[in-house]
Amino acid sequence: MTCVTKNDIREFAYKSGIDVLGFASPDCLFKYRVLLKNRCELGLSCSIEEKDVEKRINPALLLEDVKSIIAIAVSYNIDFKRDDLKSGFGIVSRTSWGKDYHMVLKEKLDMLKSFILSKCNNAKMVSLVDNNPLLERAIAYSAGIGFYGKNNMIINEEYGSYIFLGELLLNVYFEPDTPIDSKCGDCSLCLKACPGKAFVSDYNIDANKCLSYATIYKGYLNDETIKKLGKRIYGCDVCQEVCPFNKRAKKVMRNEFIPGKLKPRHNLTEILDLDNKRFKEVFGPTSSSWRGKNTIIRNAIIASINSKDKDSIKSLKSLLKGNSAYLRGYSAYALSILDGERSISGIENAYLKETDIETKEFMKKALKNIRGEVFEDNKR
Structure with a gap:
C-alpha cells in the first residue's frame, strides 16, 4: 500500500486550484525518439528546441530514481473582454495575460509537493514548468490530461486547449492513467486558419513557420514573415481561437491571469518608447518578458508597419x-x-x-x- 493514493492527490490538487491532474509513466516519452530525430532531419524543429533527443525523452536525467510523473493543467480561459482600441495597437497572446504562468504553476506544484511530503516522508520530487527539454505535451497526453489536437495542442474536453501545463517527477510509483484518443474527427479548422501556414499535415507542424515562434525569434525576419505577423507582439492564438472545443470551453475566474499593465491590445507607441525601467514594469510580471525588450520592440515596429x-x-x-x-x-x-x-x-x-x-x-x-x-x- 502506497503512502498516499491517487484520489488523495487529486482531491488536494483540485482544492488548490489545479483544474486537471493525471499520472504518467516515466518511460512514456521513449516512443517519440524516432519522431524527434525525423523532425530534426526534415528541418521542422526550431532553434529554441533542445537538439539532444535523450534530454527530451528521459526524465531520469532530471530525477535518477523517478517512478511516476504527475501532470497538471491550469486553465487560463478567463472571462475578460479586450479593449477596442482605435489607435495603433499590438496583440498580446492570452498566454501572457496577467501574472507569469510559470510562477503560478510553480506555486501550485510546490503546494502539491508539500502535501505529498506530508504523507511520504522519503519522497523525492522535481517540479517542472516549461523550464526543461522534456516533451511536456506528450506527458500531459500520456497522463490523460487531454487529447492531441491536429494543431499539436493538448485539448481537454472541459477546458479546451487554454491550459497551462506542469509536471512533478517523483520516486513514488502510481499506476499511469489512460491517454485519450483524438476527438478532432474530420475538423481541420485550425490547420486552415493558421496564418503562418505552419502545418505540414494533421498533427505535424513546421515550428519555423509558426508565428508564435516568429515573435520570439531573435534577428531579422524575412519579408513574408513580417507581413504575416500582422499586429502580433507576443504569441499567436489563431489555431486555438477557431477550435470548436475552445468555443464551448469552461470559463474560469482566476485573478492571476487578468491583464495588468500589459494589455491584450497594447498601444504601439508605448511599446516603441520602452526604456528598461518601463519594460520591467509592463512586461516584467508576465511570461513574455523572457525574450527581452528589443525583440518586443522589434515586433511593435512590425505591427506599426502592418497597421x-x-x-x-x-x-x-x-x-x-x-x-x-x-x-x-x-x-x-x-x-x-x-x-x-x-x-x-x-x-x-x-x-x-x-x-x-x-x-x-x-x-x-x-x-x-x-x-x-x-x-x-x-x-x-
Missing part, C-alpha cells in the same frame, strides 16, 4: 538613432514605408554612420524601398 500606424513615426525616428543596431535597421525599414521620402535624409545619415553589416543591409533595403534604387557611398 500603417503613422502615430509611430516619431518613436521610430528616435529608435533610428538609438543604441540597438538591430532596432535601427527595423526602424529604417518601417520609416521607409510609413514616412517615405520625408525620412530619406535621416535614413541616409544613419546608414553612413552604421557599422553593423546586417543593419546596413536592412537600411539599404529601406532606401531602395523609397527611391527604387540602392543607396551606397552617399551617392544617389
Whole structure:
C-alpha cells in the first residue's frame, strides 16, 4: 500500500486550484525518439528546441530514481473582454495575460509537493514548468490530461486547449492513467486558419513557420514573415481561437491571469518608447518578458508597419538613432514605408554612420524601398 493514493492527490490538487491532474509513466516519452530525430532531419524543429533527443525523452536525467510523473493543467480561459482600441495597437497572446504562468504553476506544484511530503516522508520530487527539454505535451497526453489536437495542442474536453501545463517527477510509483484518443474527427479548422501556414499535415507542424515562434525569434525576419505577423507582439492564438472545443470551453475566474499593465491590445507607441525601467514594469510580471525588450520592440515596429500606424513615426525616428543596431535597421525599414521620402535624409545619415553589416543591409533595403534604387557611398 502506497503512502498516499491517487484520489488523495487529486482531491488536494483540485482544492488548490489545479483544474486537471493525471499520472504518467516515466518511460512514456521513449516512443517519440524516432519522431524527434525525423523532425530534426526534415528541418521542422526550431532553434529554441533542445537538439539532444535523450534530454527530451528521459526524465531520469532530471530525477535518477523517478517512478511516476504527475501532470497538471491550469486553465487560463478567463472571462475578460479586450479593449477596442482605435489607435495603433499590438496583440498580446492570452498566454501572457496577467501574472507569469510559470510562477503560478510553480506555486501550485510546490503546494502539491508539500502535501505529498506530508504523507511520504522519503519522497523525492522535481517540479517542472516549461523550464526543461522534456516533451511536456506528450506527458500531459500520456497522463490523460487531454487529447492531441491536429494543431499539436493538448485539448481537454472541459477546458479546451487554454491550459497551462506542469509536471512533478517523483520516486513514488502510481499506476499511469489512460491517454485519450483524438476527438478532432474530420475538423481541420485550425490547420486552415493558421496564418503562418505552419502545418505540414494533421498533427505535424513546421515550428519555423509558426508565428508564435516568429515573435520570439531573435534577428531579422524575412519579408513574408513580417507581413504575416500582422499586429502580433507576443504569441499567436489563431489555431486555438477557431477550435470548436475552445468555443464551448469552461470559463474560469482566476485573478492571476487578468491583464495588468500589459494589455491584450497594447498601444504601439508605448511599446516603441520602452526604456528598461518601463519594460520591467509592463512586461516584467508576465511570461513574455523572457525574450527581452528589443525583440518586443522589434515586433511593435512590425505591427506599426502592418497597421500603417503613422502615430509611430516619431518613436521610430528616435529608435533610428538609438543604441540597438538591430532596432535601427527595423526602424529604417518601417520609416521607409510609413514616412517615405520625408525620412530619406535621416535614413541616409544613419546608414553612413552604421557599422553593423546586417543593419546596413536592412537600411539599404529601406532606401531602395523609397527611391527604387540602392543607396551606397552617399551617392544617389
